[in-house]
Amino acid sequence: MTLADLAPGDTATLKQINTTDPGVIRLMVLGMVEDITVRLENIAIGGDPLEVGFFGSSISLRKEQARYFEVTRIPASD
Amino acid sequence: MTETPDIKIPVSGIGIRHKARATVALIGNPNAGKSTLFNRLTGLRQTTANFPGVTVEKHLGTVQLEHSAINLVDLPGVYSLDGHSADERIAVDVTLGRVAGTERPSGLLVVIDATHIYQGLYLLEQLLELQLPTMVALTMIDAATASGITIDVEGLQTALGGIPVFPVSSISGHGLDELKAGLEDITTIDTPDIPASWPEFSETARQLTRQLGDDWQRIDVIQALLQTHPDLAGKLSQQLGAETVASLREKLFGDSPPAAAEARHRYHWVKGVIEEVQEQAPLYRKVGVRLVRWTNQPWPATLLFFAVLILVFQAVFTWATPMMDAIDATSSQLGRWLVTQMGHNAFSSFLADGVIAGVGSVIIFLPQILILFLFIIILEDTGYLARTSFLMDRVMRSVGLSGQSVIPMLSSFACAVPSIMATRVIPDRKDRIATILAAPFMTCSARLPIYALLIAAFVPNDPVGWMNLQGLVLFGLYLLGILGGLGTALLLKSSALKGPKPRFILALPEFRKPNLQTVAIKLYGRGRIFLKRAGTVIFVIAIGVWALAYFPRMDVAQYQLTQVVNPESSQFERDNAQAAAQMSQSWLGRIGRKIEPVFKPLGWDWRVSSAVISGFPAREVVVAVMGTIYAVGSEADDQSLSQKLRSATWPDGRLIFTLPMVLGLLVFYAWCLQCVATLATIRRETNGWRWPIFAWVYMTSIGYGGAFVIYQVGSML
Structure with missing residues (x-):
């Protein structure tokens, strides 16, 4: 499962990151590295781009880059 | 007897103006509250200029402290020192003293937004490698408290190796006095030799710096190893041998790109620090926050x-x-x-x-x-x-x-x-x-x-649905x-500028109440830039057009001719007739008649042509020129100008302003690039004449083409 497969409101832990895309490296510099928990906040009309939240920040990215992030979804607790 | 007025001046209000003795760079993430803090510290004692050779704005201000003063340079907001954009490169170069005309700072004031210290601490750890006296302003501390975040400032200070951390709120002014007191001694701050986030890397860089000798600073070695500065990377390979450098890189970064390895190491450490010093109260969300979240959803x-x-x-x-x-x-x-x-x-x-x-x-x-x-x-x-x-x-x-x-x-x-x-x-x-x-x-x-003139004169005001x-x-x-x-x-x-698909990686800042002082200072700055840049150009053109229309003067015989056409006419009408006659034989009129053939396929006579020509440097002068040419005086209200335009004819009596001609003229204005200020800005921002020339030729061509097709096709119908 990748970041691109999450639904709005889902939380997940970032696992494997494929660093072959320069955009992915930029996202890592912005803090999207392995083992952090992210929340898919919003998806724009048309299904793209995505808004991802972590540690109080929000970053937008397109699905093309989101596919490079393997994630483990955290089931909702309530 | 003279009375001595009893003036009371609050002692704190006068203060003693100190001369700045050190330059401190203000650096932090975009939207971390850097500009607000800068304005708060320097007040109106600031200047804005561009860094030499680049189009990045440089804000410089002086902070008056109790016993001294410092110069503060506000650097562009950045997330990292890897030089991703022009802004990031300039921020790095200024802190390193590589920018001509900008003094190398003797200390850094790092701004970290208390509501998201995650990215702030990452940048700080990179900055510590500069080995400059460094202190931290933890901004928006009250916003953090309001959203349930508590930060153990002392714990954070310890984790950072002892550099001072000042929680402040630029809005309420909370903590600013302590921050200013801290700035007083900024040059005596001891920055840790080895920042805590990636000790193996810092240690390697430190040893290499010693080994390489005097013309290397640690940050140079770091940029060379991380390959963020190609020249330094080349120099390093030259001095140490390409193989040694390659094996060093492998040892430090494994098989991932250097920037990815750096992000992994440092953020891993940052995450640990946050778990230790930050507490997030169980999510309680105020109505306002919930409203903002709701409006961030796609449809709302x-x-x-x-x-x-x-x-x-x-x-x-x-x-x-x-x-x-x-x-x-x-x-x-x-x-x-x-x-x-x-x-x-x-x-x-x-x-x-x-x-x-x-x-x-x-x-x-x-x-x-x-x-x-x-x-x-x-x-x-x-x-x-x-x-x-x-x-x-x-x-x-x-x-x-x-x-x-x-x-x-x-x-x-x-x-x-x-x-x-x-x-x-x-x-x-x-x-x-x-x-x-x-x-x-x-x-x-x-x-x-x-648009307003032509639409009012030639488009009927008929209702169409709920519009007209x-x-x-x-x-x-x-x-x-x-x-x-x-x-x-x-x-x-899809042609000349074909490139990789753009990515859309952008930090989305949280909704925040606008700060009145910041808004006012920015508005003043932009207004001044507009008046200066656009103002000088348009002003010069207006004078140029005036001269072309004013010279050469009619001789007396011609003048008298205009006065005897109709003895019944008023002084106003005679003045207008005179102005029109003058226009027709002025340089502008002569040029208009010369170029009339070029614009004839669009249905324009010499008067429209010369008005359009005079508008090439700045399109807004066209209405005034038309007013003069059509002999209603440049002060004419639109009503009379509209009437004149409607009744203007070719020598053979056909109307000039037919519907196809007017629609074509409107399309010409919609697409044509008639603005010298825009061309000058394109030249400056693209560093050359190629793109402004292309833009002008391209836009003029399609404006002309559009007007041509509409007039020709429209006239056939």
Whole structure:
């Protein structure tokens, strides 16, 4: 499962990151590295781009880059 | 007996002005509250300039402390020192003292937003490698408290190796005194030799620096190892041998790209620190926060976007009108008054029709531009503009650009000059140039006078549904501009500027209340830039056009001819007839007649042609020139000018302003690049003449082509 497969409101832990895309490296510099928990906040009309939240920040990215992030979804607790 | 006035001056209010003895660089993430803190610390003792050779703004200010003063350089907001954009490169170069004319800072004040210290601590750890005295301002501390975040400041200070951390709130002023007291001793701060986030790497860099000798600083070695500075990387391979460097890199980074390895190591450490020093209260969300979250959802956000857009346009076009009318009335009255005082002569005409009319034609746009900027700055300050990019990314993708081109294109509806400067945030050069070339198509405020004149004169005011035909035509012209811009972007992005698909990686700041002082300072700055840049150009042109229309003067015989045409006519009519005769034999009139054949296929006679020609440097002068040419005097109200235009004929009696001709003329104005200020800005921002020349030729061609097709096809029907 990748970041691109999450639904709005889902939380997940970032696992494997494929660093072959320069955009992915930029996202890592912005803090999207392995083992952090992210929340898919919003998806724009048309299904793209995505808004991802972590540690109080929000970053937008397109699905093309989101596919490079393997994630483990955290089931909702309530 | 003289009375000595009893003046009481609060001692703290005078203060002693100290001379700055050190320069401190203010650095932090974008939206971390850096500018607000800068304004708070320096007040109005600041200057804005560009860093030499680049189009990045440099803000310099002085902070008066109790016992001394320091200079503060506000650097662009950055997330990392890897030189991703022009802004990041300049921030690094300034802190390293590589920028000519900017003193190397003797200390760093790092701004970290208390509501998200995650990215702030990452940048701080990179900055510690600079080995400069460093201290931290933890901004927005009350916003953090309000959202349930507590930060153990002492714990954080320890984790950072003992560098001082000052929690502050620039809004309430909380903590500013302590911060200022801390700044007093900034140069004595001991920065840890080895920052805690990636000790193996820092240690390697430290040893290499010693080994390499005096012309290497640790940050140079780091940039060489991380391959963020190609020259230094080359130099390092040369001095140590390519193999040694390769094996060093493998040991440090494994098989991942250096920047990815750095992010993994440092953020892993940052995450650990946050778990230790930060507590987040169980999520309790206030109504306001919940409302903002709701409006960030796709559909509410998109509807809100259009509502905001309508409000801004409404404001720009209705609020500004009274002020624009007042400026117009004042400048023409002043001109008339001058002529009555000084009599009719070349000098009074120069002052009234050249200087005053020229200055007036510049400042008349100031109300619209200031209102538009006010909205844009507020939207920027609240973080809403970034949201707009997010919403519109999908649309921009269809023409090969990304959401980051939306902001420049929106501000282009006021004026293309600041909008072209706003393209600096676009990281890819090709995307940036495509945006620069698309922006001048948007209907700027200078196109409005000619649109208003032609629509009022030739489009009937018939109701069409809930709108009327005039409104519909104006809307159509806006649409024509948008289509022209997007079409141009699409064309360029699939040919000359073809490149990798743009990515849309953008930090979306949280909604925040705008700060009045920041808004006021920014508005003042942009207004001044507009007056200076656009003002000088338009002013010079207005004087040039005046001279072309004023010289050579008619001789006395011709003059008397205009006075005896109709003895019944009033002085006003005789003056107008004289002005028209003068225009016809002036340089401008002669040029108009020379180039008439070029524009004849569009249905324009020499008068329209010379008005259009005079508008090439700045399109807004066209209405005034038409007024003069059509002999109603440049002060004529639109009513009489409209009537003159409607009855203007060719020598054989056919009407000049037919519907196809007028529609063609409107299309010409929608697409043609008649603005020297825009061309100059494109030249500056693209560093050469290639793109401004291309833009001018391209836009003039399609404007001419559009008008040609409409006139020819329309006349056949």
